[in-house]
Amino acid sequence: MKIAALETGIVLLPNDEPLAGFSENPHGKNPIVWLKLRTGDGIEGLGVTYFGGALTRVLRRAVDDLGALVVGDDPLRPEAVAQKLRDAALQAGPGGILTMAMSAIDVALWDVKGKALGLPLWKLLGGGRDRVRTYASGALRRGLKLEEAVTAAGRLRDKGYRQAKMQLGLPGHTTPAREVEQARLIREATGPDMDLMCDINQRWRPEQAIDIGRRVEDAGVGLFWLEDVTTADDYAGLARVADALRTPVAGGEYLWGIVPFCHMMEQRSVDIPMIDQVRCGGITQWLKIAGMAEAFNLPVVGHGVPEIHVHLVGAVANGLTVEYMPRLFPLWRSVPEPVAGDLLMPSAPGLGLEFDEAAIARYRA
Numbered sequence: 001m002k003i004a005a006l007e008t009g010i011v012l013l014p015n016d017e018p019l020a021g022f023s024e025n026p027h028g029k030n031p032i033v034w035l036k037l038r039t040g041d042g043i044e045g046l047g048v049t050y051f052g053g054a055l056t057r058v059l060r061r062a063v064d065d066l067g068a069l070v071v072g073d074d075p076l077r078p079e080a081v082a083q084k085l086r087d088a089a090l091q092a093g094p095g096g097i098l099t100m101a102m103s104a105i106d107v108a109l110w111d112v113k114g115k116a117l118g119l120p121l122w123k124l125l126g127g128g129r130d131r132v133r134t135y136a137s138g139a140l141r142r143g144l145k146l147e148e149a150v151t152a153a154g155r156l157r158d159k160g161y162r163q164a165k166m167q168l169g170l171p172g173h174t175t176p177a178r179e180v181e182q183a184r185l186i187r188e189a190t191g192p193d194m195d196l197m198c199d200i201n202q203r204w205r206p207e208q209a210i211d212i213g214r215r216v217e218d219a220g221v222g223l224f225w226l227e228d229v230t231t232a233d234d235y236a237g238l239a240r241v242a243d244a245l246r247t248p249v250a251g252g253e254y255l256w257g258i259v260p261f262c263h264m265m266e267q268r269s270v271d272i273p274m275i276d277q278v279r280c281g282g283i284t285q286w287l288k289i290a291g292m293a294e295a296f297n298l299p300v301v302g303h304g305v306p307e308i309h310v311h312l313v314g315a316v317a318n319g320l321t322v323e324y325m326p327r328l329f330p331l332w333r334s335v336p337e338p339v340a341g342d343l344l345m346p347s348a349p350g351l352g353l354e355f356d357e358a359a360i361a362r363y364r365a
Contacts, residue, residue, distance in 0.1 A: 001116065003075050004040040006067035008033060008060050010365035013330050019136050019159075020152035024143035030327055031056040031365065034355065035063055037108035039075055043115050046353055047108035048305070048328060049100045049278055056365075062101035070105070076116065078109040078284045095256030099281045106282025107308065107351075114350030121352075122345050125287065125315035131342045132314040134306060135163030135197060137325040142167040146182060153189035162341030163195040163224065163321060168212070169203030176212045183221045195224040202254065206230050206237035210244045217246055225250040225272055233260065238269035250274050252289075253303035257281055261289045265296045272320065275312075276303035283312065290316045304328075307335045307353055310343045330359050 015028035033056060035047040052059035066085050073081055085102055092098045114121045122128075136159075139152045149166070156164045166186050168179045183198065190196055204212065209229035216223060225248045230237050232254035242249040248271035255261055256279050264270060273293045277286045290300045290312070299320035302309030306322045307329075313319035322343055329335050333354040336343045346352035 001043075001075060002040050003037060003071050003073050005038045005071065006064070007036040007038075008063050008067070009360060010034075010056055010060055011331065011360055011363040012365050013328065013363055017139055018326055018329070019161075019324075020139035020155040022139065022144050022148045022152045024141040032328060032331065033060045033063055033104065034331065034360065035067070035104045035108050036355075037067070037075065037105065037112060039112060039116075041116075043075075043112050045075065045108035045110070045112035045115070046351060046355060047104035047106070047111070048308075048331070049104035051100055051278060052097075055097065059097055059100055062097050063104050066101050067105060075109050075112045078106055078113075078282075081109060082106060082281070082284060093257075094259075094281075095279070099256055100278055103278045103280070103282035103285075106284050107277070110283045111350040111353075118349050120346050120348060121283075121311040121350055122314045125283075125311065126317075128315050128317050128319060129345070130314075131339075131344050132310060132319060133163060133321040133341060134310075134324040134338050134343045135165055135195065135321055136161040137165045137304075137323045138327065140164065140166035140186060142170050146185065149182070150185050150189045153186045157190050157194060160341065161194065161324075161338070163197070164190060165197035165199055165227075165323070167199045167201065168216075169200040176208075176215055179212050180215045180219050180221075183216050183223075184219050187221045192222070196221070197224050197227060197250070199227040200229045202228050202231050204229050206234070206240050209241045213241065213245045213247060223247045227251060227274065228253065235263055235267040235269045238264070239267050242269060242271055248272055250301065252276075253279065255279065258285055258288050258292070261292060265292060265298065271298065273298055273300050274303050275300055277305065277308060277312065279303075283308075286312050287316070290318060294318045306343065307332060308351060310336050310345065311351065314343075314345050330356070330363065332356055 012029040017023040250272035
């Protein structure tokens with residue numbers, strides 16, 4: 001089996017919020033690079049990448065240029081392909097455009113491999129369980145009005161979600177008291193039984209995270225985790241926060257490749273590593289980080305793209321929960337749907353996904 005051709009494109013997906021109905025930026029667009037990798041045997045592997053922003057066209061070009069280098073190679077050897085691409089790019093990595101482009105190719109290779117072997121990806125990668133917990137994400141963003149966030153939290157509860165994520169690090173002039181009040185009111189709306197996560201997106205300094213985190217704990221909010229509380233590569237600062245709080249600290253989505261995760265785990269900076277399959281370099285690298293975390297007795301979670309991360313979190317022994325964020329959902333003909341707060345493992349070979357060609361045409365950049 002050989003790689004015969006690649007096709008790429010860019011779509012600008014709508015920034016709507018279907019889980020609870022309140023979008024932080026309803027007129028915004030999410031630029032996504034899509035990839036189809038075809039073999040001479042007629043198998044087609046799918047991949048996606050993003051985070052390019054104003055450089056999205058550059059990111060697509062990187063996927064095209066790197067993809068051209070592997071035409072004729074064996075798609076069942078993702079490690080060999082990755083090494084070839086790293087060598088070809090010289091010192092362009094390990095982070096940034098190179099890693100984001102390689103991740104799309106790597107995902108497509110694994111999709112091909114699953115389809116060639118007739119196995120859904122999660123079984124091919126280890127088959128840890130046949131269903132996995134999932135949490136609603138993107139519905140309780142910091143840019144919403146407080147009354148909108150509270151209403152949205154109640155809607156998630158009424159829809160049967162057993163886990164959900166909110167955001168603090170509020171915009172504009174804010175105070176610890178205001179941050180705590182937001183958390184308290186959203187907790188009231190979800191009820192006491194829902195696992196409630198909270199994302200800060202690196203907006204606090206370590207001392208702020210300790211101060212506000214303790215206040216939230218004292219208010220009885222009961223967070224399942226506090227995420228990305230300060231700058232992602234401030235491993236010592238993260239460790240100070242993790243040591244000071246009873247609430248578990250999650251982080252890692254902003255890290256590139258596998259080496260930073262080693263530093264993070266060695267310094268006990270987080271209790272729950274969060275692995276982004278785009279920034280880490282794809283499925284091949286994601287699995288290495290998850291194995292490293294298991295050696296440190298840590299659970300792992302993915303970041304976004306539940307249609308891919310359901311396979312990864314479900315495959316490994318220490319997978320905890322899947323972020324159910326619908327950012328890319330318009331791109332696919334169908335996606336996994338929560339059942340009583342869980343995602344059932346897909347049964348179709350590979351990723352079990354198909355591009356919606358009408359959506360690609362509609363949202364083409």
